Amino acid sequence: MDLVVSIAIGIIIAATPLVFAAIGELVVEKAGVLNLGVEGMMIIGAISGFAVTIETGSFLAGVIAAILCGALMALLFAFMTQTLLANQVATGLALTLFGLGLAALIGQAYSGKSAPPFPKLAVPGLSDIPVLGRLLFSHDLLVYISFALVIGVAWFLSRTREGLIVRAIGENHDAAHAIGYSVVGYRYAAIAFGGACAGLGGAYLSIVQTPLWVDNMTAGRGWIALALVVFAAWRPWRSLFGAYLFGGITIMQLHSQALGVQVEPQLLAMLPYLATILVLVIISYDRTRARLNAPASLGLTFYATT
Amino acid sequence: MLRIEPRKEPSRLILYATPFIAVALTILSGFVLFSILDKDPVQATLLIFFKPLTSLYSISEMIVKATPLILIGVGLALCFQANVWNIGAEGQFTMGAICGGAVALALHGVPGFWVLPLVCAAGIAGGMIWAAIPALLRTRFNTNEILTSLMLVYVATLTLNVLMHGALRDPQGHNFPESKLFHDAATLPILISDTRAHIGFVFALLFVVLGWILLRWHVIGFQIKVSGQAPRAARYAGFSSDRVVWFSLLVSGALAGLAGIFEAAGPVGQLVPALPVGYGFTAIIVAFLGRLHPVGVLLAGLLLALTYIGGEGAQIAMKLPAATTQVFQGMLLFYLLAMDIFVNYRIRMRRAAAASGSAAQ
Numbered sequence: 175m176d177l178v179v180s181i182a183i184g185i186i187i188a189a190t191p192l193v194f195a196a197i198g199e200l201v202v203e204k205a206g207v208l209n210l211g212v213e214g215m216m217i218i219g220a221i222s223g224f225a226v227t228i229e230t231g232s233f234l235a236g237v238i239a240a241i242l243c244g245a246l247m248a249l250l251f252a253f254m255t256q257t258l259l260a261n262q263v264a265t266g267l268a269l270t271l272f273g274l275g276l277a278a279l280i281g282q283a284y285s286g287k288s289a290p291p292f293p294k295l296a297v298p299g300l301s302d303i304p305v306l307g308r309l310l311f312s313h314d315l316l317v318y319i320s321f322a323l324v325i326g327v328a329w330f331l332s333r334t335r336e337g338l339i340v341r342a343i344g345e346n347h348d349a350a351h352a353i354g355y356s357v358v359g360y361r362y363a364a365i366a367f368g369g370a371c372a373g374l375g376g377a378y379l380s381i382v383q384t385p386l387w388v389d390n391m392t393a394g395r396g397w398i399a400l401a402l403v404v405f406a407a408w409r410p411w412r413s414l415f416g417a418y419l420f421g422g423i424t425i426m427q428l429h430s431q432a433l434g435v436q437v438e439p440q441l442l443a444m445l446p447y448l449a450t451i452l453v454l455v456i457i458s459y460d461r462t463r464a465r466l467n468a469p470a471s472l473g474l475t476f477y478a479t480t
Numbered sequence: 481m482l483r484i485e486p487r488k489e490p491s492r493l494i495l496y497a498t499p500f501i502a503v504a505l506t507i508l509s510g511f512v513l514f515s516i517l518d519k520d521p522v523q524a525t526l527l528i529f530f531k532p533l534t535s536l537y538s539i540s541e542m543i544v545k546a547t548p549l550i551l552i553g554v555g556l557a558l559c560f561q562a563n564v565w566n567i568g569a570e571g572q573f574t575m576g577a578i579c580g581g582a583v584a585l586a587l588h589g590v591p592g593f594w595v596l597p598l599v600c601a602a603g604i605a606g607g608m609i610w611a612a613i614p615a616l617l618r619t620r621f622n623t624n625e626i627l628t629s630l631m632l633v634y635v636a637t638l639t640l641n642v643l644m645h646g647a648l649r650d651p652q653g654h655n656f657p658e659s660k661l662f663h664d665a666a667t668l669p670i671l672i673s674d675t676r677a678h679i680g681f682v683f684a685l686l687f688v689v690l691g692w693i694l695l696r697w698h699v700i701g702f703q704i705k706v707s708g709q710a711p712r713a714a715r716y717a718g719f720s721s722d723r724v725v726w727f728s729l730l731v732s733g734a735l736a737g738l739a740g741i742f743e744a745a746g747p748v749g750q751l752v753p754a755l756p757v758g759y760g761f762t763a764i765i766v767a768f769l770g771r772l773h774p775v776g777v778l779l780a781g782l783l784l785a786l787t788y789i790g791g792e793g794a795q796i797a798m799k800l801p802a803a804t805t806q807v808f809q810g811m812l813l814f815y816l817l818a819m820d821i822f823v824n825y826r827i828r829m830r831r832a833a834a835a836s837g838s839a840a841q
Contacts, residue, residue, distance in 0.1 A: 271810040444635050
């Protein structure tokens, strides 16, 4: 039983950065923007959160710094793609390459340092329930926030006026513009939100999960988050499910040796990447459904004629 | 108020001027960056952008770095012109090195002029197979090639790692995760004696010319350009989009694979886990900076190779962090993309109800 619980907790910790990054990118894509710079924003969140935590000794300051820096990177992307009308795919790639370089530059001073353990937030009373208490009520605050965020985004996109406007813009930006909605304004906001979430996901990685700084520590998680949005068919709850599925695969890989599976560790390390490919194939195989799910204006440049 | 208006036709002058402006802006930003890092900006700029041009040895090293960048960049230029986003060239590079390297190690000690061509052919095949996966998934299963090609980079790197700890490890290597040094028959001839500049550069130049001819005069080059710029027109003209996807991915995979085996059979001389150093990603910048034109790729590849060598020099002489080069390269791409707006649009003072046009791609 103890092993099961510790595996479950491991899955939660492995999945949380993916939840943050995926739910943020989901909102961005719902607004019709494809930001391939998730990896770059995540790594910047990871290093800024880590550096600020070490320098100030405050987790709160670290997390806030990560959110702000992630959003700042995203605003750079927004300026390029929304104001300067640059190609979204190329700009996203540039954001990732730039982010990885900048993070390595800043991170040089922090390489090999480790952060103090992140405080767990045990819900008084409830956390003492055997098994369930450890499973549900004794995580760090960010895990609860990640769930709240998914609920919040699901509610926002389906139940609020602004959420519907965001979706309308993602489906047909010319029509939304004609009605009088500020396409560029909403998209700036969505992109910044996505960056903040990616930054937070990165910070979770460097402050809570590892907790230390290693170059390239995101190791493709930003890209996996992008795949998760496709997997989720742009639905918030399914992105949560997807993130936990991938968290599970990551943890299986770590625990399989303990369970006596005799395979090279590098072969197991391939699993999340191969699983991503497999999942993408399954999801996009049905062309009609794939087209129905994706926001119709996704990745297209919007130019207001009037 | 300022407003942007679409041009009737893209400005060619600005199209070819932007890379130079982007480089100038990057150098200017470098001044700011060096000042923040507390280094002498003038000295650092000279070290990175001019010093490498002053000695034969560093020019030869530039050629060593430029070879994979140009080879991969030409392939990516084809892909990107076709709107096929192969961002996994790093994986195709690694697979090329693995397959070519495996043949080189299997034929270790076998003399003969045919060994090296065979090794290179195996490298090309490796890169092509790795690029065929995203091509198959995109044409058969409608799967986005951006994500699949990138995921395969990690798989290729891990495969190299597994092999370095197992099948391809040098038995006499004291358990170091490295292969044997390739035999002379499987090593690339050197171009300039006493340097590492190898014959691969000649092939890079050859493929620049071939790529140019293909895009300019061959029908598939025309199909690539039409499919990229106007997919509907391409469909109407009866061009098979699957054919364009397959062709561009296979060619770029082949070139990346060739670059990979050139790297292993050239300057490195063996297989090591650290063989993929990011040429596949830097080549994305090279392709864009070269304006997706093979001749432009040649110039851009040389320029980025210069920043690699200069960056290494500055790292030693001024204790500049290694990641500085990477930041520069990222910045360069940003400036370039930011200025693309001037190619397709012009900035005007707002007048009453001006402008026509629609949402551009």
